[in-house]
Amino acid sequence: MRFELDVDEFERLADLIYQKAGIRFEQKKIYYLAKRLEKRIAALDLANTEEYLRHLKFRDHQGYELQEFLNSLTVNETYFFRDFNQLLSFAEFSLDQIVERKKSTGDQTLRIWSAGCSSGEEPYTIAIILKEMVENLQRWNVEIIASDIDLNILEKARQGVYMRRSVKDVPPDYLTRYFTQKAGIFKITDEIKEMVTFKHINLSDRKQLRPCRDFDFIFCRNVLIYFDTISRKKVVDHYYLALNNGGFIFLGSSESPSRINPAFKIKKSANHMVYYKE
Amino acid sequence: MEKLIKDFQSPDEATRLYAAEDLADLGLADAAVPLVYQLVKEESVAVKNAIISGLQRLDIIQVHDQIFDLFMSTDAFLRNGAVMIFGDGGEDAVAFLTSKLDHSDREVRKLVLDAMYLIGSDETLLVIRAGLFDESPNVQITAVEYLGRMADSEGVADMVTLFKESSEPMLRAAILETMTMVADADAITTILTILIPEGGSAEIDPIYLAPLTELIAKAGERAAIVRLATSITDLDLYGEEVSCMLTDALKRFPDLLAEETIFNLLIDIIRNPEAGNEARYQAVESLLLGQSGAGNKLSFALLNELGQLLTTNDDPAMALPGVRLLAAARAKDDILKIMEDCKDEDLKELCEELLQQVEF
Numbered sequence: 001m002r003f004e005l006d007v008d009e010f011e012r013l014a015d016l017i018y019q020k021a022g023i024r025f026e027q028k029k030i031y032y033l034a035k036r037l038e039k040r041i042a043a044l045d046l047a048n049t050e051e052y053l054r055h056l057k058f059r060d061h062q063g064y065e066l067q068e069f070l071n072s073l074t075v076n077e078t079y080f081f082r083d084f085n086q087l088l089s090f091a092e093f094s095l096d097q098i099v100e101r102k103k104s105t106g107d108q109t110l111r112i113w114s115a116g117c118s119s120g121e122e123p124y125t126i127a128i129i130l131k132e133m134v135e136n137l138q139r140w141n142v143e144i145i146a147s148d149i150d151l152n153i154l155e156k157a158r159q160g161v162y163m164r165r166s167v168k169d170v171p172p173d174y175l176t177r178y179f180t181q182k183a184g185i186f187k188i189t190d191e192i193k194e195m196v197t198f199k200h201i202n203l204s205d206r207k208q209l210r211p212c213r214d215f216d217f218i219f220c221r222n223v224l225i226y227f228d229t230i231s232r233k234k235v236v237d238h239y240y241l242a243l244n245n246g247g248f249i250f251l252g253s254s255e256s257p258s259r260i261n262p263a264f265k266i267k268k269s270a271n272h273m274v275y276y277k278e
Numbered sequence: 279m280e281k282l283i284k285d286f287q288s289p290d291e292a293t294r295l296y297a298a299e300d301l302a303d304l305g306l307a308d309a310a311v312p313l314v315y316q317l318v319k320e321e322s323v324a325v326k327n328a329i330i331s332g333l334q335r336l337d338i339i340q341v342h343d344q345i346f347d348l349f350m351s352t353d354a355f356l357r358n359g360a361v362m363i364f365g366d367g368g369e370d371a372v373a374f375l376t377s378k379l380d381h382s383d384r385e386v387r388k389l390v391l392d393a394m395y396l397i398g399s400d401e402t403l404l405v406i407r408a409g410l411f412d413e414s415p416n417v418q419i420t421a422v423e424y425l426g427r428m429a430d431s432e433g434v435a436d437m438v439t440l441f442k443e444s445s446e447p448m449l450r451a452a453i454l455e456t457m458t459m460v461a462d463a464d465a466i467t468t469i470l471t472i473l474i475p476e477g478g479s480a481e482i483d484p485i486y487l488a489p490l491t492e493l494i495a496k497a498g499e500r501a502a503i504v505r506l507a508t509s510i511t512d513l514d515l516y517g518e519e520v521s522c523m524l525t526d527a528l529k530r531f532p533d534l535l536a537e538e539t540i541f542n543l544l545i546d547i548i549r550n551p552e553a554g555n556e557a558r559y560q561a562v563e564s565l566l567l568g569q570s571g572a573g574n575k576l577s578f579a580l581l582n583e584l585g586q587l588l589t590t591n592d593d594p595a596m597a598l599p600g601v602r603l604l605a606a607a608r609a610k611d612d613i614l615k616i617m618e619d620c621k622d623e624d625l626k627e628l629c630e631e632l633l634q635q636v637e638f
Contacts, residue, residue, distance in 0.1 A: 210296065233331055234299060240324050241292040262355075263324035 003041075005034040009049045013037065016056060020063075021070055021149060022204025022235070024228035036072040040065070071150045080121045080128075080162075081169040083221065083253055085271050090217070091129045093269035094248040094276075098216050099134055101246060109141045110134075111215045113242070115203065116223030117146035120157030120196070121166055124188050126219065127195040128178050145212070147201035154198050160188035203227075203235050213242050222252040236260040243277040250274075279304060283312045295325045302332025310336045314344045323355070330359040334366040342367075342374045349389045361389055365396025372401050379405070384414040391417065395424045407433045415446045422449070426456030434465045442472055447485045454489035463499045470494070470502055474509050482510075491519045495526035500534070503527045508539045517547045517557030524564040533571030535564075541575050548584050555595050558588070562599035566606060581607035589616060597625050605632040 005013075010033060014025045025033055041052050044065070060066055081087060102108065110130070114123040123146035130137055130144075148154050167175060167186050179186045201208045203223070218239050224232045239249055240261050249257050249264065257275045258264040264275045282304075285297035298316070301309040310333060317329045338345060348360035364371045375390050391409050394402040407430065409421030418440065425433045434457070441453045457465060473482050473490065482490065487510075494506050507524060510516050524544065528534050535541045547553045547561040562584075569576060581603050588600025589612075597616070604612050610633070617629040 206296075213292075230331075230335065233328075237295060237299070237324065237328055241295060261324055262327055263322070 003034060003038040005030055005037060005049060009053070010034075012053055013049070016053070017070070017073070018228070018231075020066055020204070021202055022228075022231035023070075023073070023226045024231065033073075036069070039072065040069050043068075067151055071152045078118045078121045079166045079169060080125050081171075082121065082125075084169065086221075086250060086253055087125065087129065089269040089272035089274050090126075090248070090250060091133050093267075093272075094217070094274055095129070095133055098246065098248070108139060110143070110217075111244075112142075112144045112217040113212065113215045113219065114144065114146040114196075115201070115218060115220040115239075117148050117154075117157060117198070118150075119153050119162075119166075120146060120160060120188075120198070121162070122146070122219060122221070123157075123196045123198075124160065124192055126217075127192045128174055130195070131178070131192070132174070142195060144196045145199060145215075146196050147199045147212075149200070149202045151200055154200060158193075158198050160193050162186045162188075204231060206234075209235070209238050212238075214244055215242050216244055216247045217250070218243060218247070219250045221250060224251060224255060233260055240264065240277055245277060248274055248276045279306070279309060279312075286312065286316045291322050291325060294320070294322065295328045298325060298328040298332050302335050305336070307337040307340055310338050310341045314341045317356070317359070318344075318348075326355065326359065330362060333363045337370075338363060338367055339370050339374075342371070346374070346378060349386045350383070357389060361392045361396065364393035367393075367397065369399065369401065372397055372399065372405065376405050379408065384412075384417055387412060387414070387417045388420050391420050391424060395427070398428070403428055403430055403433075406430075407436060410436050410440055415444070415449045418444075418446075419449050419452045422452045422456050426459045429460055431460045431462070434460055434462065438465050438468050441469060447483065451485060451489050454486060454493050458489075458493045458496050461493065461497050463502075466493065466498045466502055470498075470506060474505070484516075487516060487519050491523040492526075495523040498527075500531050503531070503534070504537055504540060507543055513543075513547055513550055513557070514552040514554075517550065517553030518560065521547055521557045521560030521564060525560055525567060528564055528568045528571075532568060535568035535572035535576070538575075541572055545580075545584070549587065551591070551593075555593065558596060559599050562588075562603060566602060569606065578607045582609050582612075585609065585612070594622060594625070597622070598628055601625065601628055601632060605636045608636065608638050610638040 007027065007030070010027065010030045013033065018024055037049065037052065041049065044052070044055065046052050046055060056066055056069075098110070102110075112126055114126060117123050123144050127144055130142060134140065146157065148157070162185070164184055164186070167179065170179070175181075175186075178189050178192050180189065181187075201212065203209055220235070220239065224235065227235065236257055239257070240263055243249060251257055258266060263277070265278050267274050267276060279301065282297045282301045285293050288294055294316075298313060301313055313329050313333055313336070317326060317333075320326050320329065333345070345360050345363050348356045351357050351360075364375060371393065375393055378390050379387060381387055381390070387409070391406055394405050403425075406421050406424050406428070409417055410425075410433070412418050412421065422437060425437070437453050437456065441450055444450060454469070457469065461469075473486060491506065494502050498506070503523070507520055510520055513520065520543065524534070524540065535544070544561045544565050548558050548565070550558070565572070565576070585600050585603035585607055588596040588603065597620070601613060601616060613629050613633060617626055617633075620626060
């Protein structure tokens, strides 16, 4: 019998997801949600959506099932050096500004947050850029925190193993320098892996979100599309607070932080607008 | 809630911002009071913004007066913030703001309309329409613009009356633009008669020409198009407006060039170097667009003559439309010669394309 999710059930499920994860699913996504729900119901050997909802509300005290369901909902499509122009602005403009300012004050820490890191391509890309662009990087205390809501994908990210399509935009020199390759599988080197710490953070959970502070750079690209206006605002407001003065934020190319929080200022780099906290 | 209110005293920006968020998350109408109070005192843009967002989510009936006071603030951020807060205020806000429509400050009355537009209900439409009768042209213009965006076809009669009675050019221009979105044939005819009472182009103030031609092109009946186009005799000055109008009108009336007067008008523009390149370019567009409607009037000989005129003058910019006319005239040899002699790559490319597309 074909699995169906009626509108009332969809709305109850969507409300629950929104409460727990801040992700808003509109009714046009009912089919998408239904497919994933069907798998979870089968995995738990339950009869229907009603039983699943009761399970989530009353029997999933530790939140493991909710986490499984959330893992299945997030789309993990990314690759190394995605949105190259924006990364160029980071590498050639913003990074230089921060590094020079910090050198002049004797502060040699760099803290970067890749929020919604998926399978790790973005934080590892950032690590590679730091290696290439920051002179005497070994003298710096560098922390790259990479977070995601999906536990499975974080595990994959920690492995640092990728197919060819993930590395298609990696400059050939970097591919040689920072990856080992065997039978079409690319593995990031330990030198780069060790620069990144992966953490499970739900951006809608204020207890997890609010302690994340004191960053020089925050990357949150193509994550906020999952959020509604209110949730998105809360996350971006927190990013503002989480940045050090002079720190930069990078959202998706089509997203504007200053429209969400007007306290962000804009500068023009050679090929991109960049947003920062004054 | 008390703890959160105390947090507003903190020197730490993050504490105050989180307090604003958390207060709003309580969802209690009482939370609006400390939020508004803090909004007025707060220095941080980030915190002010969070407070405004929070107030947008709360029942603000208790603080209507305080938020309305922000309309008089010297801080534009607060004035706009107040508009946004009322914009989410629902029908209670409509009732409150309606009572403020007679405020002595016209800028405040404009902000009331801004908020009404954001609320966007049937009732606010009526209130905005009432703004047409405000004593200040600035408020009237704001009302007209919003009625256009809200596609208020029922307000057309009032706007036409206003157009008749007012001599304020910016207001009349705003009405013409709004009419593009909402006017019916009768309204357009009335407006045309107001602007061209004796039928001559000298009657039309140039400030109205651009919005008027746009209105007539997009929404006027065929007769109105012909009347306006043929009443504009100074083609040196207004050739471009006429050409653009006809290009748009032809999309709705493909056989418009069956009208002798319109046809001749386009030919005159193309032949007239004083009309300017843009006007002549658009006139060629119109001619080619309405070719089938023109029937026998648009012979190969005429197309060839016009094409030769444009391709053999000193202005290379006119060669492009000229070549298109030659293609329509099936003048293959002439096109080949142009392709051979010219150095302009764009022109060469167009010639190649036309030689492939057209059956000679």
